[in-house]
Amino acid sequence: MRLDKFLSTTLGITRKEAGKLLKDKMIEVNGEVVKNGALKVTDDCDVEFNGRSLRFNGPRYFMLNKPSGFVCSHVDDYNPTVFVLLDEVSPEKLHVAGRLDGDTTGLVLLTDDGQWSHRITSPRHVCEKVYYVELADPVPEETIQQFAEGVQLRGEKELTRPAKLEILDERAAVITISEGKYHQVKRMFAAVGNKVVALHREQIGSVELDEELEPGEYRPLTEEEIASFVK
Numbered sequence: 001m002r003l004d005k006f007l008s009t010t011l012g013i014t015r016k017e018a019g020k021l022l023k024d025k026m027i028e029v030n031g032e033v034v035k036n037g038a039l040k041v042t043d044d045c046d047v048e049f050n051g052r053s054l055r056f057n058g059p060r061y062f063m064l065n066k067p068s069g070f071v072c073s074h075v076d077d078y079n080p081t082v083f084v085l086l087d088e089v090s091p092e093k094l095h096v097a098g099r100l101d102g103d104t105t106g107l108v109l110l111t112d113d114g115q116w117s118h119r120i121t122s123p124r125h126v127c128e129k130v131y132y133v134e135l136a137d138p139v140p141e142e143t144i145q146q147f148a149e150g151v152q153l154r155g156e157k158e159l160t161r162p163a164k165l166e167i168l169d170e171r172a173a174v175i176t177i178s179e180g181k182y183h184q185v186k187r188m189f190a191a192v193g194n195k196v197v198a199l200h201r202e203q204i205g206s207v208e209l210d211e212e213l214e215p216g217e218y219r220p221l222t223e224e225e226i227a228s229f230v231k
């Protein structure tokens with residue numbers, strides 16, 4: 001993470017104010033005065049302001065607009081991971097709360113709070129996820145009822161939980177599910193004889209993807225967004 005962003009985050013100030021602290025020689029990194037806000041700092045760096053050591057306080061929570069082609073793991077032999085998009089200290093300590101496939105885009109939540117993410121991913125907690133879907137073939141009206149009743153996925157013993165389907169046009173729809181089986185949305189449409197050609201997650205629980213975030217961009221969650229998963 002850039003030093004000026006680190007100062008902005010830990011001190012609760014603007015980047016401009018952080019730049020003034022640096023200009024006034026009030027910041028030391030590993031015992032040396034630093035004026036360059038672009039300096040990269042890691043979790044191993046000792047950053048001090050007026051002799052006070054600065055550290056991140058408490059868990060971190062972010063939303064990311066995931067682009068296609070990025071995977072939601074820390075290590076992958078063939079594809080870039082979403083964590084390379086983060087300008088944060090110790091991104092390896094963060095994890096994804098509800099993964100997306102490499103070719104699926106949209107809302108991803110990242111945190112280092114395991115209990116918080118458990119409320120999103122655990123089957124015991126009903127957390128709805130909303131997806132925009134584009135299909136290879138037209139979507140018949142009867143698919144709405146099929147999804148509402150649950151469909152049988154190949155290799156699964158039980159039907160899916162009831163899902164809501166809104167048909168936007170003959171080859172586009174919005175689907176809301178409350179579980180997270182492997183490739184679930186793709187497998188649900190495959191089970192009724194269709195094929196997903198594009199998939200974009202718009203919402204998790206009450207948290208909607210920020211429309212101002214371009215693919216690859218992220219921002220911290222608000223206090224209200226964080227609290228919405230622990231009510």
